[in-house]
Amino acid sequence: MIGEYGAAAILSALLAAFGSAFVRGLTGFGMAILLVPILALALPPVAAVLLANFLSVFIGLSEIRRLLRGAERSAWIIIALVAVTTPAGLYLLSITTPDIARVVIALIAVSAFFAILLPRRGALDHRPATTGAVGVMSGLMTGYAGMPGPPVVPYYVGRDIPREVAKASMMLIFTCASSVGLASGAAMGVLDWHLGLLALLLFPAVLLGNWLGDRASGRIEDRTWRTCVGLVLGGAALAALWKAFA
Incomplete structure (x- = not known):
């Protein structure tokens, strides 16, 4: 798996892993939303999702x-x-053509950050039905795009709870969601265990980026962060769309 890609592709993946992990450490979310569209430029969509x-x-x-x-x-x-x-989400991904899957993944990423870039709203109504809908949508997006965040982030960020509680809740959900994604991939026979070796190669960059992001948390203005992430995400989405239609 690793030998199939040149030094430029590996370096791009390392930079993407570092940058997306920095965002995760800073905010508690955003790693998969940024990372999967970039990985999908060099890997099949299923492999990109499972590597993330x-x-x-x-x-x-x-x-x-x-x-x-x-x-x-x-x-x-x-x-x-x-x-x-x-x-169910992973099954849908496995029967979707790679180009269509790349477009859908890019659109999911863009839609998630459109919501984040909008002005903040008051606390959301978090009834049991709302919690259930968030869980179902997050699971489908975990399987299809490796992105449990789009429903989860507004659920916690839009509420009047301590920032660290929101971050810990989101990170725990994302960790468990990713574990379920790997287990589902193995059960369906689409998980290439060589991706684990590639993940180990990228992991030091993730550790460093996450550590630096966590240290910087609270020191960067929210508007500046939202603008920078929006530009990076927009570039990744455009690149994914270009590859799909090229």
């Missing part, structure tokens, strides 16, 4: 004690629903 899942599990396990201690109880309800619905 490996990296998410690795970084989540490195800080699992903090996540378990700080996460809100609602995170476990969402995790249970993600476990049930992720296989």
Whole structure:
């Protein structure tokens, strides 16, 4: 698997892993949304999603004690629903042509950050039905695009809860969602275990980026961060669309 790609592709993946992990450390989300569209330029979409899942599990396990201690109880309800619905999303991805899958992944990434770039709203109504809908949608997006974040982020960021509680809840969900994604891929026979070796190669960049992002958390103005991430994500989405239609 690793030998199939040149030095330029590996270097691009390392930079993407570092940058997306920095965003994760800074905000508690955004790693898969940024990383999967870029990885999908060099890898088949299924491989890109599963590689991002490996990296998410690795970084989540490195800080699992903090996540378990700080996460809100609602995170476990969402995790249970993600476990049930992720296989359906991965199955849809496996029967979709690569070009169409790349377009869908790019559009999911763009839609997620359109929501983040909009002005903040007041606390959302978080009834059991809302929590259930977030869990189902997050599972489908985990399987199809390796991105559990689009439904989860507004659920926690839009509420009046401590920032660290929101971050820990989101990170715990993303770690468990990625674990379910890997298990589903193995059960369906689409998981290439060589991706684990590639993930190990990229993991030091993820660790460093996440550490630096966590240190910088709270020091960067929110508007500046949103603008920078929007530009990076937009470029990745345009590149994915170009590859799909080229």
